[in-house]
Amino acid sequence: GGVAADKLVGAGGNDTLIGGSGSDTMLGGIGDDTYVVDIATDIVIENVSEGTDTVQTALASYTLGNNVENLTYTGSASFTGTGNALDNTITGGAGNDTLNGGAGLDSLIGGAGNDTYIVDNAGDIVTEAADAGTDTVRTNLASYTLADNVENLSFAGTGAFAGTGNALDNLITGGAAIDTLSGDAGNDTLDGGVGADSLTGGEGDDTYIVDNAGDLVTEAADEGTDTVRTALASYTLGSDVENLTYTGTIAFAGTGNDLANTIKGGAGADTLDGGAGADILIGAAGNDTYIVDNVGDVVTEAANQGTDLIKTALSSYTLDNNVESLLYTGSASFTGTGNALSNTITGGAGNDTLDGAAGNDTLDGGAGDDIYIVDSASDVIKDSAGTDEIRTALAAYSIAALVNVENLTYTGSANFTGTGNALDNTITGGIGNDTLNGGAGTDTLIGGLGDDIYIVDNAGDSVTENTGAGTDTVRTTLASYTLGSDVENLT
Numbered sequence: 142g143g144v145a146a147d148k149l150v151g152a153g154g155n156d157t158l159i160g161g162s163g164s165d166t167m168l169g170g171i172g173d174d175t176y177v178v179d180i181a182t183d184i185v186i187e188n189v190s191e192g193t194d195t196v197q198t199a200l201a202s203y204t205l206g207n208n209v210e211n212l213t214y215t216g217s218a219s220f221t222g223t224g225n226a227l228d229n230t231i232t233g234g235a236g237n238d239t240l241n242g243g244a245g246l247d248s249l250i251g252g253a254g255n256d257t258y259i260v261d262n263a264g265d266i267v268t269e270a271a272d273a274g275t276d277t278v279r280t281n282l283a284s285y286t287l288a289d290n291v292e293n294l295s296f297a298g299t300g301a302f303a304g305t306g307n308a309l310d311n312l313i314t315g316g317a318a319i320d321t322l323s324g325d326a327g328n329d330t331l332d333g334g335v336g337a338d339s340l341t342g343g344e345g346d347d348t349y350i351v352d353n354a355g356d357l358v359t360e361a362a363d364e365g366t367d368t369v370r371t372a373l374a375s376y377t378l379g380s381d382v383e384n385l386t387y388t389g390t391i392a393f394a395g396t397g398n399d400l401a402n403t404i405k406g407g408a409g410a411d412t413l414d415g416g417a418g419a420d421i422l423i424g425a426a427g428n429d430t431y432i433v434d435n436v437g438d439v440v441t442e443a444a445n446q447g448t449d450l451i452k453t454a455l456s457s458y459t460l461d462n463n464v465e466s467l468l469y470t471g472s473a474s475f476t477g478t479g480n481a482l483s484n485t486i487t488g489g490a491g492n493d494t495l496d497g498a499a500g501n502d503t504l505d506g507g508a509g510d511d512i513y514i515v516d517s518a519s520d521v522i523k524d525s526a527g528t529d530e531i532r533t534a535l536a537a538y539s540i541a542a543l544v545n546v547e548n549l550t551y552t553g554s555a556n557f558t559g560t561g562n563a564l565d566n567t568i569t570g571g572i573g574n575d576t577l578n579g580g581a582g583t584d585t586l587i588g589g590l591g592d593d594i595y596i597v598d599n600a601g602d603s604v605t606e607n608t609g610a611g612t613d614t615v616r617t618t619l620a621s622y623t624l625g626s627d628v629e630n631l632t
Contacts, residue, residue, distance in 0.1 A: 155192070169194055178203065185209055205229060205243075214238065219254070237274070251276060260285065267291055277312075287311060296320065301336075310345070328365070342367060351376065358382060378402060378416075387411065392427070401437075410447070424449060433458065440464060460484060469493065474509070492527070513546075522546060540566070541580060551575065556591070574611070588613060597622060604628055 142161035149158040151169040158167040164182035173192040187208035199216035204223040214220040219236035224243035232250040240249040246264035260280040269290035281298030286305040293312040296302040310327040315334040330348040331340040337355025351371040360381035372389035377396040387393040392409035397416035412430040413422040419437025433453040442463035454471035459478040466485040469475040474491035483500040495504040496514035505523040515533040524545040534553035539560035551557040556573035561580035572590040583601035597617040606627040614630035
């Protein structure tokens, strides 16, 4: 045809009808006819059982008319091709094509590009070459298995769906019902949708999108490093899944398994428990709680992301950077060490040693004979039971306000002033010129080296000095006092 609105009529053979640029009407008749359609208003007329006919077009979209079997795209852009009730063959091009065969047993050939195939018949055949884009099948069939070289599968129906992948890295998405999704050898992502789905990744490093507490994730041992991503308020990893990532915005409780897990929280106040393995716990923003039960556990917090707490039953633990609090949950003795922040460290019923390190810390030993390492004058000591000791390198320290702490030991190398309380204290100085005052109780004062001064206000106070350990002085308000050995002066 030409530029006008032509009418082309074939003979009885295998005709090729080219209408040209006008709005043409083409009738092929009997035979396997080919129609070249170059304007959307072209009309192709075929009757039933008049051969196997083909439309060739460079239009951006085309839908086959009645009694035409095949559609081939001849352009270079993206194409949307739609079939009819016959068994169609629809062939795309180099672009990102969308091919929909309709009701028949169709053959869909996408070519290069990221193609989408609409599959609505179990007999539909999708053909893709290797490395010809990232392609997707969308189907409303109750079950579907991806053909070779097609990456993604999406369910568009309303009932239950069984979707199976191939050897590629598949993305398989279910619907609102109870779906069964299975990957294969690739690094697959399985998203069952809102129903209580069964997700099996197979080999590869698989990712599971879990959005229903009834979702079941199945992995076998040594089948890659796998990850569950969820917005549920709580989730516990099943066997053979390594990693857990929270994708919601509220508080999250994430629990691992016996593997070496990586568990990531979100912006809320999360509780992360890696389980028995050597885990990596990442809380993000919020006031997070970490359950640490393996010496290989690593807690990762950024600065200024909430007030965070580690709970542990390990015999000793040192706080990681940017974590504020440490709570011992065991029943034996515990050694807990802080960091540069203002820490709160809480022991248990055993004989604990608590060291807040550089910040202004709060140390609570609980029951037991506890030792507190005090390195800031602003450190706060809370204690309720046992025979407890303060160890400090500060130039002066008083336990007068600490009604449940008995002993004070200086660990520095300069001069020290140590003051007791109403209990029977043992106060120990160092190598400097120390001043030791036990207070009201029956105290034991040990000066060590240096020219020490002892304040004695109870007849039961005991002063201990060694030979050649300085020139030492006792000061007392008692009515009578006798110097002990190796003490030179009495005032």
